[in-house]
Amino acid sequence: MLTDLKQRRVRANPGRASVVSLRDVAKEAKVSVATVSMVLNGNSRISRATALRIQRLVERMGYQPNRLAQSLSSRYTNVVAVMLPALRHAFADAYFGEVISGICDKAGKMGYKVMLEQAKPEFLKEKQHIRIFERRYVDGVLCLGTNDRHRWVEDFGAAGCPAMVVDNHFDHTRIDHVVCDYRSGAEQAMNYLIQLGHQKIGLITAAPEIKTARSVRETYRAKLAEVGVEPGDDWVVDGEFTEEGGADAARSLMDKVPGLTAIFAGNDKMAIGAMHQVLTLGLRVPQDVSVVGFDDLQHAAFVNPTLTTIHLPLYEVGAMAMERLIERIHGRAEPVHEVLPTHLVVRNSTAMAKSVSS
């Protein structure tokens, strides 16, 4: 008999929609808040009749649980953070965009919200990446665009915070990851170029501190070795993962490697920059120089000429990382180390090597 009828302070809530609480529903239904809560959570100890009555009331009153209170009580926020690197154009990057797309779609389906964070130096120095857990902003974090120098990734493991490295791989840390098969992708690209008769193949890559980039580089050397080619020091150039970098790298290659007939770039942006540079130098793609990219961004099909590239299942990588992260949050014990397959997409930036075709 609702003994607790003491006046609730009238909500001083200027202009904001007055929200109904569990209490309001309970009072209206003349039951305790515990009962309403149990109905909403499908507790089987509530009679069918009461459950139905209250469900209708909840519907009619438009009750929405306050998820701050829910999270406070349940210790789960149902929010995960996406950590992006502190690059000026990180959000405007098609590569990250594709991964985030997969993350968000999966998150939505699993009832999770996605929060955006950038791994800026001061953010990390203040240990904010751990604080977002301690302060209960998130249940887990997905780390994009990481490299070996990002030692902060290890903090998550040490602090017991669910975290996942997306599309990269740390050697000396047991942190979970979901990654594309860069090695196999590089093999396919090199096989294809070699098949077309190319031997003097330049590699534009970046950041040796990125494991996946190292895989590509090693595969490049291994594949050339298979056909008896020993690349010179000038054959591998850093392109910083940007169009500008790719363009500069291509210039360096054209300068220092006479007779070069093909360029393999570690991502599409560098490939596009490189193509641009080759064309600027008055040479033709693919007649004089073939170019192969890596990523298969949507854009790759709309440059001139269209770009032959390795397709990475970035959307799928994002979705799977999200799924596995949620499992980890819910207590999964086994480590996650998923590798997703890649494939070659042939377009118009590649052709038979000149020495062969002529």
Add this chain to the structure above:
Amino acid sequence: MLTDLKQRRVRANPGRASVVSLRDVAKEAKVSVATVSMVLNGNSRISRATALRIQRLVERMGYQPNRLAQSLSSRYTNVVAVMLPALRHAFADAYFGEVISGICDKAGKMGYKVMLEQAKPEFLKEKQHIRIFERRYVDGVLCLGTNDRHRWVEDFGAAGCPAMVVDNHFDHTRIDHVVCDYRSGAEQAMNYLIQLGHQKIGLITAAPEIKTARSVRETYRAKLAEVGVEPGDDWVVDGEFTEEGGADAARSLMDKVPGLTAIFAGNDKMAIGAMHQVLTLGLRVPQDVSVVGFDDLQHAAFVNPTLTTIHLPLYEVGAMAMERLIERIHGRAEPVHEVLPTHLVVRNSTAMAKSVSS
């Protein structure tokens, strides 16, 4: 004298970092939780000595306020949502990326977190865009990529939820907005083309339901009228804001408008698609056809030829929208209608019209 010494249940928190609470600090300092709370919130009624002592203790114990509890009590979450349109590549879009970049940077500086949402049909049908307020996920929302058909934008005003339309403008709704000066941008582009001697200028635009696109279209007609040119029906084609659309639109223009010497595209993606198509048709850019874009995405400087375009201050638009939204959350009464200036960036996709230069 801590009368409330009843045992707190031992935290059943397997593996997770044990977090210190206000209570823990209070107990250690032998004061009440209220005192600690007041110290942290800078309440002046606490003695300097106590404040200092507690601040040091807070530091030493590594206390971090639980923001779920804070938000529950204060009714502010310090989180805003960014609503993106339900396009497959919304996150991979450089246009949105640039705006989001500005939003996130500003949010970080103002102590806000950013949550990502996609305006999918079922999301809106379930009124989730209002629910995220009712359920206290966010204090405000920034709407990107909206158009006149998105009537849900009006729901925010009706429900008293702080919201802001970013880089667009609704005629019949008094919702706040921050927008680039599309009209002036289009004027600059048209002036420049006309200056170069172009008269037969095709327009690739999109979605008449987007106010800013309509502004561009109207300006295009007005500017042509100024020089006595009446564009035919075939001169204006829809390009759907995509590379593919731009390419198709360019084909249509080349087909149906004999003697066309310039194309003005409503965004850079369509411009790039159009350039690609023109080149594919065996014509040269800019010698045969000049192309002007709109946006000045980072990418525009790395296509071949580099793209002449209108620079939009998208980063700044995002940052300002965020700032104004926070003001609105904190009770700002006056409507926000900001317009940010644009400017022309001349690159290599434009040249004198053929009839003039020859």
Add this chain to the structure above:
DNA sequence: CGTCTTTGCTAAACTGTTTCAACAAGTGTG
């Protein structure tokens, strides 16, 4: 010396949920 004000702090109410112990009523069993 008694009253008033200021200072410094505390108890308790409040935010809105989940969950558990307990209890009344009804049913089944020996």
Add this chain to the structure above:
DNA sequence: CACACTTGTTGAAACAGTTTAGCAAAGACG
């Protein structure tokens, strides 16, 4: 008929903060 078990529900504690009313003690003043 007594006892145990099941069913349906409730009260209260817990989550972790903020905020307000109010209580002592100390200083100012008539």
